[in-house]
Amino acid sequence: MPALLEAQSLAKHYGxxxxxDGVDFTIExxxxxxxxxxGAGKSTALKLFLGLIDPTEGRAIFEGVDVASxxxxxxxxGYMPEHDCLPGNVDAVEFLSYMAQLSGLPRHDARVRAADxxxxxxxxxxxxRTLGTxxxxxxxxxxxxxxxxHDPALALLDEPTAGLDPMGRQQMLELIEHIGREFGISVVLxxxxxxxxxxxxxxxxxxxxxRVSREGSVAGFTTETTTLAIQVSEGADALTEELRxxxxxxxxxxxxxxxxxxxxxxxxxxxxxxxxxxxxLYSMAPRQHSLTELFRDDLAPNAAPAAxxxxxTEEPS
Numbered sequence: 001m002p003a004l005l006e007a008q009s010l011a012k013h014y015g016x017x018x019x020x021d022g023v024d025f026t027i028e029x030x031x032x033x034x035x036x037x038x039g040a041g042k043s044t045a046l047k048l049f050l051g052l053i054d055p056t057e058g059r060a061i062f063e064g065v066d067v068a069s070x071x072x073x074x075x076x077x078g079y080m081p082e083h084d085c086l087p088g089n090v091d092a093v094e095f096l097s098y099m100a101q102l103s104g105l106p107r108h109d110a111r112v113r114a115a116d117x118x119x120x121x122x123x124x125x126x127x128x129r130t131l132g133t134x135x136x137x138x139x140x141x142x143x144x145x146x147x148x149x150h151d152p153a154l155a156l157l158d159e160p161t162a163g164l165d166p167m168g169r170q171q172m173l174e175l176i177e178h179i180g181r182e183f184g185i186s187v188v189l190x191x192x193x194x195x196x197x198x199x200x201x202x203x204x205x206x207x208x209x210x211r212v213s214r215e216g217s218v219a220g221f222t223t224e225t226t227t228l229a230i231q232v233s234e235g236a237d238a239l240t241e242e243l244r245x246x247x248x249x250x251x252x253x254x255x256x257x258x259x260x261x262x263x264x265x266x267x268x269x270x271x272x273x274x275x276x277x278x279x280x281l282y283s284m285a286p287r288q289h290s291l292t293e294l295f296r297d298d299l300a301p302n303a304a305p306a307a308x309x310x311x312x313t314e315e316p317s
Contacts, residue, residue, distance in 0.1 A: 001199065004027050004028065004062065004154050004186055004208055005049060005051075005062050006025075006026050006027070006059075006061060007023050007024055007025050007026075007045065007058070007061075008024060008061060009022050009024060009049060009057060009059075010023050010024075010045070010056055010057070011056045011058050012041075013051065016162060017264065018180055018209075019044040020041040020044045020055075020210045021211050022057060022058060022211075023045070023058075025212055025224070026291060027188055028203065029188070030180065030187075030202040030203065031176070031180040031187045032186075032189070032201055032203045032204070033188075033204040034046075034191070035194060035197050035204050037208075038062060038192050039209075040192075041209075041211075042158070042192075043082065043158055043190065045190075045207070046079070046158055046188070048060045049188075050067070050074060050077060050079055051073070051074060054068055060264070062076070064296055075150065075152075076153045077152050077153070077154055078146075079147055079155070079156050079158075080143045080144050080156070080157040081143065081144075082162055086139055086143065087251075088130060088131055088132025088144060089132060090131060091128045091129055091130050092118055092128070092131060092134075093127045093130065095131060095146070096109075096110075096118065096149050097110045097111045097114040099150070100114055100149045100150050102229070103150035106175055113149055114127075114149055114161065115127065117145045117149045117222075118145055119205065120145075120148075120178075121141040121142075121144055121145045122175075123138060123141055123142065136164065140162070140164060140168070140172060141172075142287075143160075144175065144176075146159070148179065148185065153185070154186045155179065155185055156188045156190070157189050157190060158190045159190060159191055159192070160172055160191075161173065161191070161193065169239075173196060173199055175199050176189060180200075201218050202217065203216065203217050203218065204218050211233075219275060224314070227262070228251070228258070228259040228262045228267075228270070228286055229253075229257075230258075230259070230264060230270060230277045230283075231256050231257075231284070232257070232280055232281055232282055233281075233282045235277055235278055235279045236257065236279065238277040239273060239274060240257060240271040241277070242276050242277040243257070243269070243270065247269075248269060248271055258289055278285060
């Protein structure tokens with residue numbers, strides 16, 4: 001599959017700070033996660049891809065064209081910045097129409113596209129309200145809409161769930177999935193939240209201190225473990241006793257019984273124990289690694305992450 005975007009020995013230095021330090025990677029069609037703690041170089045990489053800043057070394061290539069030497073490639077790119085950047089005294093339709101016109105759409109087409117895009121992100125009824133009256137979640141949706149209004153080939157989204165409550169975060173990720181799977185717009189999701197990347201992305205590129213530490217398919221990282229999770233709808237205590245009688249050592253974990261480091265014959269033992277105990281089996285499956293388990297030490301080695309996410313530090317802009 002041909003690459004949409006390539007980083008070729010791409011570097012950006014701010015004096016003695018190497019925000020990006022000679023990285024090489026490719027972005028293919030689909031949804032790609034750019035994962036790393038704040039300060040890892042994610043925002044710098046996006047700005048280099050957009051041609052907003054010049055690289056110290058190397059090149060950013062979009063669809064075979066050097067971004068730094070061909071600014072017109074921005075018409076094929078969408079960008080959702082992390083920070084609040086919306087004018088407070090205009091309504092959403094007016095703002096999106098203007099952004100669409102900047103990308104080359106005629107005035108009438110731009111207004112139609114603006115209304116359609118706002119409907120897709122769930123802001124149809126609020127489209128004539130001034131942006132200054134919008135909540136944080138609504139502003140995030142407008143920022144997403146302006147990244148999509150000109151129908152780009154690739155949308156670069158910088159921390160799209162920043163400032164959102166759990167419900168707003170879930171809805172934003174569902175929108176991003178919808179865009180990538182059904183609209184055919186490829187996405188780079190830049191985030192320090194591993195759960196966002198694991199939930200949404202096909203591939204992941206992990207940045208640490210300006211360098212690529214790991215990359216590959218999300219499915220390849222979230223592989224099955226030798227830990228077996230058993231859920232029963234009835235008879236958990238009886239099943240626990242029966243498993244111990246047969247030489248296994250289950251431990252309770254919420255609604256599940258967990259068996260660590262099981263061999264293949266453990267599945268037959270569990271099956272026989274379920275029958276013997278009279279428990280009602282709901283599910284039995286090996287657990288999978290999560291990105292949090294795999295990358296916690298890499299991304300936040302000096303701080304304990306909150307709620308399963310890596311700690312944040314400030315990144316040069």
